[in-house]
Amino acid sequence: MHDARVVAARILVLVPAGAWVLLAPAALSPYLLIIWCYALIFSIACLGLNLVFGTTGLLSLGHAAYFGAGAYAGAFLYRFADIHSFEVYFLVGILTSTLLAAGIGFLCVRATKIHFAILTLAFGQIFHSLFIDGAIFRLFGPLGWALYLVGEGSMYIPRLTILGIEFEPEEFIPAFYYVIVFAFCASVFLLWRINHSPFGKALRAIRDNQTRAVYIGIPVRQYRWYAFTISGVFLGLAGALYGQLDRQITPEQLDWLFSAELVLATVLGGTRDFIGPVLGAFVFIGLDEIAGRWAIGHNIMMGLLLMLVVFVFPRGLAGTLDLVPGIRKVGLLMKRKWL
Amino acid sequence: MLEVTQINTFRGPAHILHGLTLSVNEQEVVCLVGRNGAGKTTTIDSIMGLLPLRSGQIVFHGENITGLAAHMRARRGMGYAPEDCGIFPELTVEENLMISRWLANASGRVKEAAFTGSDAQERAFSVFPEVRTLTHREGLHLSGGQKKMVAIARAMTLSPSLLLLDEAFEGLAPAVVTRFIDAVIKIKEMGISILMAESNLANASRIADRLYAIDRGEIIFHGDPKEALKNEEVMKALRG
Numbered sequence: 001m002h003d004a005r006v007v008a009a010r011i012l013v014l015v016p017a018g019a020w021v022l023l024a025p026a027a028l029s030p031y032l033l034i035i036w037c038y039a040l041i042f043s044i045a046c047l048g049l050n051l052v053f054g055t056t057g058l059l060s061l062g063h064a065a066y067f068g069a070g071a072y073a074g075a076f077l078y079r080f081a082d083i084h085s086f087e088v089y090f091l092v093g094i095l096t097s098t099l100l101a102a103g104i105g106f107l108c109v110r111a112t113k114i115h116f117a118i119l120t121l122a123f124g125q126i127f128h129s130l131f132i133d134g135a136i137f138r139l140f141g142p143l144g145w146a147l148y149l150v151g152e153g154s155m156y157i158p159r160l161t162i163l164g165i166e167f168e169p170e171e172f173i174p175a176f177y178y179v180i181v182f183a184f185c186a187s188v189f190l191l192w193r194i195n196h197s198p199f200g201k202a203l204r205a206i207r208d209n210q211t212r213a214v215y216i217g218i219p220v221r222q223y224r225w226y227a228f229t230i231s232g233v234f235l236g237l238a239g240a241l242y243g244q245l246d247r248q249i250t251p252e253q254l255d256w257l258f259s260a261e262l263v264l265a266t267v268l269g270g271t272r273d274f275i276g277p278v279l280g281a282f283v284f285i286g287l288d289e290i291a292g293r294w295a296i297g298h299n300i301m302m303g304l305l306l307m308l309v310v311f312v313f314p315r316g317l318a319g320t321l322d323l324v325p326g327i328r329k330v331g332l333l334m335k336r337k338w339l
Numbered sequence: 340m341l342e343v344t345q346i347n348t349f350r351g352p353a354h355i356l357h358g359l360t361l362s363v364n365e366q367e368v369v370c371l372v373g374r375n376g377a378g379k380t381t382t383i384d385s386i387m388g389l390l391p392l393r394s395g396q397i398v399f400h401g402e403n404i405t406g407l408a409a410h411m412r413a414r415r416g417m418g419y420a421p422e423d424c425g426i427f428p429e430l431t432v433e434e435n436l437m438i439s440r441w442l443a444n445a446s447g448r449v450k451e452a453a454f455t456g457s458d459a460q461e462r463a464f465s466v467f468p469e470v471r472t473l474t475h476r477e478g479l480h481l482s483g484g485q486k487k488m489v490a491i492a493r494a495m496t497l498s499p500s501l502l503l504l505d506e507a508f509e510g511l512a513p514a515v516v517t518r519f520i521d522a523v524i525k526i527k528e529m530g531i532s533i534l535m536a537e538s539n540l541a542n543a544s545r546i547a548d549r550l551y552a553i554d555r556g557e558i559i560f561h562g563d564p565k566e567a568l569k570n571e572e573v574m575k576a577l578r579g
């Protein structure tokens with residue numbers, strides 16, 4: 001049994017949050033709803049990245065590849081298999097990025113620290129160039145090549161059927177929004193479980209001191225690889241959702257700049273707190289939106305954010321909020337064992 | 340159970356261990372005594388697999404483990420409590436133990452070992468009941484003596500048949516040393532063999548069944564601890 005404060009804190013946080021999540025399609029303009037959806041998707045990607053980055057202590061500069069793969073795989077599937085089911089598109093996207101992450105991760109975890117970062121960057125850029133120069137499209141024959149020439153590497157994804165239902169264009173985003181919410185909640189739940197499992201603790205042990213981890217029996221390289229692969233699952237999931245939301249996937253989502261944005265948003269939120277990447281993702285997307293309205297260049301915003309992180313929030317937003325007594329209290333109550 | 344034969348170990352270009360040979364039998368406390376820099380930690384790290392051997396052989400339970408990775412040796416039943424304790428500062432004591440308990444259960448050793456991870460943890464608590472009261476404390480906030488206890492408890496959670504203890508009594512008050520010596524004897528009575536690196540001959544002679552004296556990477560004496568105390572050459576080498 002919990003004491004009343006724990007219950008009160010949870011009701012206080014979860015009821016308004018839940019109400020907002022359910023009512024967002026009604027409360028937000030269609031445009032803001034898309035931004036809100038994108039922030040949820042970006043959060044999943046940052047949370048997934050943080051399993052490798054914050055939890056295992058490996059800086060990946062190539063995670064855009066798994067995000068992009070999750071969307072591209074489904075786009076090819078639609079083009080060449082004529083499949084209109086979102087579920088199939090979604091699963092194929094996740095599977096593709098998982099396999100890609102398992103393959104590239106297998107090689108990258110052989111290195112650590114800066115060498116790991118460079119390897120992930122190198123593989124990410126190779127993958128990116130396969131789309132930029134069309135090598136991937138060539139695999140799909142003359143039609144593939146024609147697609148490349150028409151779209152310069154970008155691909156179109158139609159509104160797919162969700163659970164077999166074909167939605168009208170104006171109904172689609174509000175309906176798809178609930179798919180995103182469900183995926184977001186499932187991702188948070190699964191990653192929370194992973195983070196708090198002995199496996200998650202072992203990843204933290206590896207991060208803190210590799211030698212120590214080894215002599216208590218942790219197979220360091222193997223666990224790093226598992227973490228990388230699991231991370232790829234969530235990046236692929238986020239990418240597939242993004243592809244269907246935007247209905248256009250471009251090589252830009254594969255570029256290392258996007259990888260860097262994932263890292264920046266995660267650092268901004270705080271890598272050491274579970275919920276940090278979510279905070280960071282929302283603030284990042286929000287600021288990006290505001291910057292767009294005030295015609296502040298995207299790169300200027302990135303630069304300012306970097307400075308903000310280094311000088312004002314070195315522990316990230318989550319770490320800084322944790323210093324506020326009231327918020328800290330609620331946070332601790334939320335973290336108490338569930339059930 | 341442990342046979343170390345003619346090992347040569349380098350740290351970078353420096354040749355540290357020169358053809359070192361030692362053994363540990365079932366349910367035996369063996370002390371490796373030497374002054375600072377003699378090569379005790381290097382010996383233990385070589386046995387654990389944290390340093391590669393240039394030559395020589397290590398056999399554990401009849402199996403040649405010379406080329407085996409350190410984490411596999413841990414899973415084969417080698418527990419290690421290093422000199423710096425090796426507690427993960429950002430994890431709580433409970434989490435430090437949880438990883439080992441889980442690995443012990445997952446490694447499949449459970450079928451062979453008499454105790455599963457959680458039984459092994461209970462045994463560790465019976466040796467150091469204090470650790471039970473520290474479970475929610477972060478590694479960072481432990482005192483030196485508490486760290487030493489948690490390090491040994493964590494090593495025991497892996498259900499080891501051999502415990503490697505590096506300077507387990509270092510920096511402890513004399514009364515606490517006695518407490519730790521009792522703990523070591525208790526662990527031995529559970530059927531676990533112990534190899535300890537110790538710089539204090541007096542402490543070592545209080546618990547060792549057998550004793551090796553090491554100087555400049557070579558074993559200069561091997562035998563009964565009382566004999567070592569009488570041996571002038573050994574005493575001279577240990578004092579420096």
Ligand SMILES: Nc1ncnc2c1ncn2[C@@H]1O[C@H](COP(=O)(O)OP(=O)(O)O)[C@@H](O)[C@H]1O
Nearest residue numbers: 350351353355374375376377378379380381382
């Ligand atoms: N990282 C290192 N690189 C080179 N030499 C080292 C290193 N660590 C220790 N040594 C040397 O190895 C020798 C043995 O050290 P060590 O095994 O730690 O001794 P002990 O544990 O008996 O105090 C010492 O002479 C020390 O100077």
Ligand SMILES: [Mg+2]
Nearest residue numbers: 379380422506
């Ligand atoms: Mg030493």
